[in-house]
């Protein structure tokens with residue numbers, strides 16, 4: 001049976017028992033009233049019998065007094081008694097009378113009638129015939145006989161009624177006691193039922209509380225699952241965005257910036273860094289950092305257990321765990337994971353992250369997510385590297401490592417547009433090695449290549465980060481100098497000329513020296529198109545050749561356009 005059904009049953013029982021207890025006084029009162037009425041009736045009848053006997057005794061005493069004295073006043077009680085007796089007899093004869101009493105009552109009535117008739121006879125004789133005659137009648141003993149028989153019969157009735165009364169009183173006491181006992185038992189049952197109902201109610205409440213708790217737990221779990229799904233969704237979306245951005249990245253630096261940006265979104269609770277091997281592969285440089293990480297800029301491959309093992313390395317941050325040497329003191333006690341960035345069996349670096357949750361599920365999910373991301377990042381970065389290398393090859397002259405003509409054409413156009421937009425100067429230095437044919441012819445083609453390589457290196461070492469050095473063709477080189485005025489460019493060309501002049505290259509047992517002729521032009525002085533600038537610089541360079549070589553010539557100012 002269900003607890004709630006039991007509870008309802010107990011409640012119904014309580015109502016029934018309490019109603020019974022409420023009705024009990026009514027039944028007890030009715031029963032007691034009934035016994036009391038019976039008792040009153042018995043008392044009344046007992047009294048009637050007593051009254052009858054008293055009247056008869058009074059009448060008899062008065063009759064005897066009159067017989068002895070002859071005085072009429074002695075007869076007053078006699079007359080009173082005789083006048084009252086019919087009423088008493090009538091009272092005794094009315095109402096439902098038990099058969100045994102009925103019989104006794106008839107005998108008493110008969111004897112009463114005989115006694116009163118005898119007394120009347122005695123009074124009449126005394127009054128008419130005198131005392132002697134009356135005494136003779138009395139002496140017959142009939143009167144005494146009637147009276148004795150009446151006393152016996154009336155006394156028997158009185159005794160019967162006295163016994164009956166005692167029985168009724170005992171009955172009354174028994175009923176009261178029964179009522180009290182029944183009330184006590186009912187109250188006890190009531191209390192037991194109340195306790196049971198209380199216990200059942202308590203159980204129902206406990207069960208209900210448990211059910212509520214369970215429902216709350218399930219709802220919390222569902223919310224948690226929904227949150228995780230939502231977070232996972234956002235993560236997947238952001239992860240997809242990151243990979244897309246990495247596909248478009250042109251350089252590793254740009255790729256690293258993208259990784260730092262998206263890792264801070266994808267793993268907001270964590271801090272970390274991404275390290276990539278240098279070309280030399282002897283050290284790794286920190287290329288990206290997110291969160292509160294305080295990782296060193298440079299580390300050695302043996303500083304990281306993930307790089308040593310070739311697989312992920314996770315530590316709880318407890319003492320005694322195998323911590324990597326690159327972990328800063330401040331982060332040593334945090335849980336940390338290092339994951340190598342591997343692509344096509346080649347390790348290009350690693351990602352390190354700290355501060356993950358240590359709850360079993362969360363931690364495992366987070367670590368799996370970091371490993372998945374690292375795998376994707378490794379592949380994407382290797383593609384960036386590949387693209388950068390291809391791009392490099394397509395714009396870099398392999399002999400001198402200077403940009404090629406194609407790159408110069410693109411860059412000159414772009415830089416000129418920028419200079420025009422910003423109102424800043426842009427200078428072009430064109431230089432051509434002097435008598436280069438002779439170098440080839442005298443020292444061989446390899447010597448000519450060697451000289452070109454050295455001049456290329458010299459150019460790369462002497463320019464600023466924003467400058468562009470190109471091999472325009474053969475032994476003809478160009479420097480593009482944004483934000484550089486004609487004067488400064490001329491001075492730079494002069495210094496370069498001296499540096500080339502100072503070259504001493506050992507070729508076999510000979511020493512190879514070189515010189516170059518420079519032509520300088522600049523925006524806005526010599527024009528605002530790439531063609532105009534290049535032509536002006538070229539013209540100046542030829543002027544330097546014709547002027548004796550190993551010199552710097554500035555392009556002449558263009559002739560003013562005649563005003564029409």
Ligand SMILES: Nc1nc2c(ncn2[C@@H]2O[C@H](COP(=O)(O)OP(=O)(O)OP(=O)(O)O)[C@@H](O)[C@H]2O)c(=O)[nH]1
Pocket residue numbers: 399432433434435436437438440444445446447448449452473474475545549
């Ligand atoms: N070794 C080598 N020689 C090259 C290369 N490119 C062009 N040359 C040579 O450079 C020489 C250029 O000679 P020219 O144009 O006559 O000029 P020059 O000998 O430098 O004389 P001026 O420019 O008048 O001083 C040619 O012999 C080309 O073959 C190269 O990549 N390597």
